[in-house]
Amino acid sequence: MGQVVEVSKKVGDSFNVRIAIGSDYDSGDIDYSSSDEIEVESVLSGDIGQWNASHSSALIDYHPWQGNFRLTLGLTENSLSWMVKNTDVDSFTFNDKTYGNDIVESTELEVQFTDGMSPYLGFGWATGFDKVSGFSFNGDIGVFAASDFVVLFDANCIKGQANTEGCESVKQDAKDELAELQEGEKNSLLPLIGLGVSYKF
Numbered sequence: 001m002g003q004v005v006e007v008s009k010k011v012g013d014s015f016n017v018r019i020a021i022g023s024d025y026d027s028g029d030i031d032y033s034s035s036d037e038i039e040v041e042s043v044l045s046g047d048i049g050q051w052n053a054s055h056s057s058a059l060i061d062y063h064p065w066q067g068n069f070r071l072t073l074g075l076t077e078n079s080l081s082w083m084v085k086n087t088d089v090d091s092f093t094f095n096d097k098t099y100g101n102d103i104v105e106s107t108e109l110e111v112q113f114t115d116g117m118s119p120y121l122g123f124g125w126a127t128g129f130d131k132v133s134g135f136s137f138n139g140d141i142g143v144f145a146a147s148d149f150v151v152l153f154d155a156n157c158i159k160g161q162a163n164t165e166g167c168e169s170v171k172q173d174a175k176d177e178l179a180e181l182q183e184g185e186k187n188s189l190l191p192l193i194g195l196g197v198s199y200k201f
Contacts, residue, residue: 001053014063024052051081055192061124078116080115082197103158104170107153108154116148136198138200146149
């Protein structure tokens with residue numbers, strides 16, 4: 001989800017309060033030029049498409065043994081999306097139909113996994129919780145509830161084909177492909193892993 005700047009305050013012997021603010025983060029190239037079907041592994045590894053993410057949070061940690069281990073509950077503000085634009089190829093296949101580049105110029109796909117406020121539950125460690133001052137390391141593993149899941153797909157006809165019967169067929173197949181994508185399984189929970197270096201004043 002990108003980099004964040006986090007401040008925290010120890011409250012009592014077992015609790016800690018944290019606030020993290022992050023900036024927008026993006027990686028990858030939105031353009032994709034291939035007639036091959038996109039594999040999920042290539043998407044998750046970042047080889048295809050562009051990822052956009054941002055993350056902020058307000059969390060409360062509970063250290064049950066007043067040591068490094070902690071349980072965490074709080075709220076996160078997350079935005080995570082992936083998009084790709086396929087162009088400069090000989091043919092495009094969607095909704096089980098294949099169109100040549102004499103009628104289709106490009107296709108565009110965007111998946112918004114989450115965008116908004118979500119509850120967070122996780123666990124982790126902080127080596128500096130019981131320190132008076134100095135550097136320490138911390139980490140978190142948890143899940144947050146996804147919100148506002150959206151899938152968008154469209155096919156663009158080349159110039160001069162917008163009002164033709166062929167382009168109408170392209171647009172209809174694009175709508176059918178979108179409907180099938182929207183009927184797919186949605187993730188209600190998303191994982192969140194964080195690593196950090198802290199300094200305690």
